[in-house]
Amino acid sequence: MLIDTHCHLDPQYFPEGADETLSRARSAGVIGFVCIGVGSLEQTEAALALAARRPDVWATVGVHPHDAASCDALLEAELRRLANAERVVAVGEIGLDFHYDHSPRDKQAQVFRQFIQLARELKKPIVVHTRSAPNETLQILSDEKAADVGGIIHCFSEDKAFATRALDLGFDLSFSGIVTFKRALDIQEVAAWAPKDRILVETDSPYLAPIPLRGKRCEPAYVLHTARFVAGLRGVPLEELAEQTSQNAQRRLGVLAVLN
Numbered sequence: 001m002l003i004d005t006h007c008h009l010d011p012q013y014f015p016e017g018a019d020e021t022l023s024r025a026r027s028a029g030v031i032g033f034v035c036i037g038v039g040s041l042e043q044t045e046a047a048l049a050l051a052a053r054r055p056d057v058w059a060t061v062g063v064h065p066h067d068a069a070s071c072d073a074l075l076e077a078e079l080r081r082l083a084n085a086e087r088v089v090a091v092g093e094i095g096l097d098f099h100y101d102h103s104p105r106d107k108q109a110q111v112f113r114q115f116i117q118l119a120r121e122l123k124k125p126i127v128v129h130t131r132s133a134p135n136e137t138l139q140i141l142s143d144e145k146a147a148d149v150g151g152i153i154h155c156f157s158e159d160k161a162f163a164t165r166a167l168d169l170g171f172d173l174s175f176s177g178i179v180t181f182k183r184a185l186d187i188q189e190v191a192a193w194a195p196k197d198r199i200l201v202e203t204d205s206p207y208l209a210p211i212p213l214r215g216k217r218c219e220p221a222y223v224l225h226t227a228r229f230v231a232g233l234r235g236v237p238l239e240e241l242a243e244q245t246s247q248n249a250q251r252r253l254g255v256l257a258v259l260n
């Protein structure tokens with residue numbers, strides 16, 4: 001039994017609707033889904049509506065660093081209101097992406113800080129997206145006292161030094177399909193080494209399908225492949241890794257998976 005702690009299930013990615021996709025995941029043993037509500041107000045509302053309708057789905061609310069440039073006071077106010085909802089288990093994904101630079105870096109940093117402040121007000125954990133900005137990300141988490149609420153470094157793709165600092169700041173490490181890629185040696189090292197009560201698994205669907213499904217549209221069922229790979233790295237049975245990561249998700253996000 002696994003929990004996919006980070007998936008995007010928006011209609012634009014799954015035009016046939018999320019239910020079929022989630023049925024396939026449940027058949028594969030994935031019993032809980034954290035649906036990331038970013039992109040636009042419409043997309044955030046869709047994530048919340050899905051979580052309101054299905055007891056095995058929870059939502060997050062945030063502004064992806066790609067979209068930071070479009071975050072004005074009006075949108076922030078709307079998202080603040082939505083983030084308060086009971087089924088919203090975290091603020092995110094928020095962070096810095098200096099690889100794509102879809103939004104100006106100073107604006108990314110400003111929005112990141114604003115939403116950490118919101119998470120602290122709401123006492124909800126944070127889901128962090130970080131790419132090509134390791135030191136800047138850690139600096140902001142530290143400046144803004146993100147440790148007060150902690151959270152998750154999603155789609156972990158940094159090295160052991162970063163992992164050590166993130167763990168110290170109260171952030172768990174979530175592994176996506178990237179960990180299964182051949183050249184991901186640094187990430188594999190961290191996945192093998194990190195404390196067992198601080199690791200999670202996710203798909204980040206529709207992106208980053210794990211090997212052996214790389215290149216396909218990723219969906220929550222595929223988290224099984226990532227979990228099996230991480231279990232192999234750690235030398236533990238898949239069942240043990242699944243139980244541990246689900247417990248971790250429950251502790252970190254308060255998601256109580258529904259069995260039937």
Ligand SMILES: [Zn+2]
Pocket residue numbers: 093129130154155
């Ligand atoms: Zn991300």
Ligand SMILES: [Zn+2]
Pocket residue numbers: 006008036093204
């Ligand atoms: Zn994501």
